[in-house]
Amino acid sequence: MKITVLGTGGGARAHIAKLAGLGHEVHVGTRDPRATLARTEPDMMGTPPFKEFLAEHPGIQLHTFGDAAAASDGLVINGIDGHNAVAALSAIADRLAGKTLIDYAVPFIYNPDVEHPWPTPWGIMPKLEPVDTDSLGERIQRALPDTKVVKSFVTQEQTTVVDPKAVGDGDHTMFVAGDDADAKRQATELLKAYGWTDVLDLGPLVCARGMEMYAHMHSAIAFGLGQQFGGHFGIKVVR
């Protein structure tokens, strides 16, 4: 398949490499391909310049967000920074029409000025916006009424999402939520190709609220495990 990944960050790279390894034609979206390829310094997460990643993964095609979306034959993964995703995706709504968009972004606002900050090993815990009564997944769906949005992947490091057996021999749970049954089936098939055996359909897209709000619990568990910079664990729904 021709699959598009919108985003060049660390999480997006996990999907790009895995999808290429599975034999898909992978198209990657960035704001400005020339600027992305000109970068020589790691980003704030310490992720090396994208040019280095491309050199290790020949055959990956880098485009603008819009051209990358248009290149997909049906499946697109959103890895655009959560705070900027709605604006970036709205601008290319026509090129995403009719496609399935799997969104794993978290609507984090970094370094928030809050009354009761949560100190972490790297600074202040980011704030979620929207939260509780809305979610990023739902905002994206409202902005893209002709696209089938599925929220998934978001409860894990993406390196584990693409390689679930790296933790507990794969005996843990991944979630999907969305309003279109076929789109959720597509997302579930992709997860099975990644190696997931326990994919729990939470129901409608409104359940994205729960998945996104889990982000803080994910961090808290990582702290408890002494894994301060990106957790390497899974969660299992026992039933």
Ligand SMILES: NC(=O)c1ccc[n+]([C@@H]2O[C@H](COP(=O)([O-])OP(=O)(O)OC[C@H]3O[C@@H](n4cnc5c(N)ncnc54)[C@H](OP(=O)(O)O)[C@@H]3O)[C@@H](O)[C@H]2O)c1
């Ligand atoms: N990394 C993980 O394992 C993981 C796990 C769960 C959830 N998440 C969430 O998933 C999202 C993506 O994470 P990630 O690690 O793949 O990448 P990221 O570093 O959070 O985001 C990088 C992407 O966001 C784009 N971007 C940044 N600012 C933008 C702006 N103002 N307008 C448009 N695009 C902008 C960048 O565009 P350029 O390509 O042009 O630089 C880049 O493609 C985040 O919300 C993150 O919290 C990540």
